[in-house]
Amino acid sequence: MKKSQDNPPLKVQNLSKFYGSLQAVNQVTFEVQPGEVFGLLGPNGAGKTSIISTIVTLEEPTQGKIEIFGHDVQKDPLTAKSYVGWVPQEVINHGFFNICEIIKFHSGYFGKSLSEEETNQLLKRLDLYNHRHKKVKQLSGGMKRRLMIAKALCHNPKILLLDEPTAGVDIDLRKSLWDFVKELRSQGVAILLTTHYLEEAENLCDRVGFLSHGRILRIGQTSEIVTDLTEKTIELILDRELPELKNSWVQSQKGNEIHLKVPMTKGVFEGVRLAGIDLSHIKDIRVKDGDLEDAFRRVMKEGQQ
Known part of the structure; x- marks a missing residue:
């Protein structure tokens, strides 16, 4: 137990992954702390899913080490994975089983037997309770996505891996899922998130890492990166x-009419004055702050040079 308490929920050190001669992940290092949402952001093919696949031991790393609460995922995979809930990018179809059956089977993989009350509470939180006796093939795409999250959470994991969890879902479902992520964060769950929605990442993620061609180009506090x-x-x-x-x-x-671009560290009127403009001449002013998407585009562009 002491080993778990003294180590971060997730620690990735110098991770590299080759598929033949193709290097998908190149010396990646990061940690995720309790109650933190860490966003791994990058274009398609950047290596995000490959990293998650090595964390959940679907793939073996070519080089490097991954620890979950101090447990090496290669040397002690059963203990390490007992802490982890994983929502993969692709929806997994369980066909002829109903929702309650799937939750029962999946919790059993981790040696946990959910009571009917616990199962119902989880399904209610994800708006699945009224559909609990439906077979998966009867569910909409959004309900299937909710079911995948319920599966990932049925053993009360301390770490949640979300690989593009809102891809292809409508706006209402996306908002409800992000509200749920915030709730889990407040409970101390460590969350690793990949997403293409940078506006959402900016609102959700405490820290982010920008990934390109398997390398992390920039990592840090979200607000500091934007600034x-x-x-x-x-x-x-x-x-x-x-x-x-x-x-x-x-x-x-x-x-x-004058358009300025001013460092985020400068105040609006400070920037106007330093540009040589008397504030008394202003009739109208509009301001747009930089955002995570601006930072992402800059880092990706610089990474190609």
């Missing part, structure tokens, strides 16, 4: 035309 790597856009309409401004923050100057 460090993006700019705020300031659109001004003045009460007069100004002489041409000689300032690198000025993106365009046309008549009495």
Whole structure:
């Protein structure tokens, strides 16, 4: 028990994975802490699913080490995986079993027998209770996605791996799933998330890692990455035309309209003043802060150079 308490829920060290001559993962290192959502973000083919596959031991790493609460997933896979709930990217079809049967079977894999009350509570939280006697083949795509999450949670895991959990689902379901993720985080569950929805990642993830061609290009606190790597856009309409401004923050100057790009570390009016504009001349102002998508695009572009 002490071993588990003294180690992070998930620790990936110098992980590399080859498929023949193709290197899918290249010296990747990161940790996920209790009550933290860590986002692994990258384009298709970046290596996200390969990393998750090695964590859940579907694949063997070519090099490196993965520990779950201090347990090596290669040397002690049963103990390590007992802590983990996994929602894969592809929906797994169980055909002729109903929801309750699937939850019963899956919890049994981990040596856990859920009571009827526990099962019903889990299904109610995921809006599956009224469908609990339906066979999987009768479920909609959104309900199948909810069922996969229920399966992942039926043994009360301390770590949850979410590989594109909202791919192809409608907006309402996406919001309810993210609310559920926040609830799990507040309970201390460590969550590793991959998603293409960067706006959601910015709202959910405490930290993110940008992945490209199997390498992590940038890793850090989400808010710090946005602040460090993006700019705020300031659109001004003045009460007069100004002489041409000689300032690198000025993106365009046309008549009495001026567009600035200012570091996120600067305040709006501070940026306007430093660009050489008297605040008293402002008739209208619009501001758009940089976001995680801006930071992501910048890092991906720099990574290609």
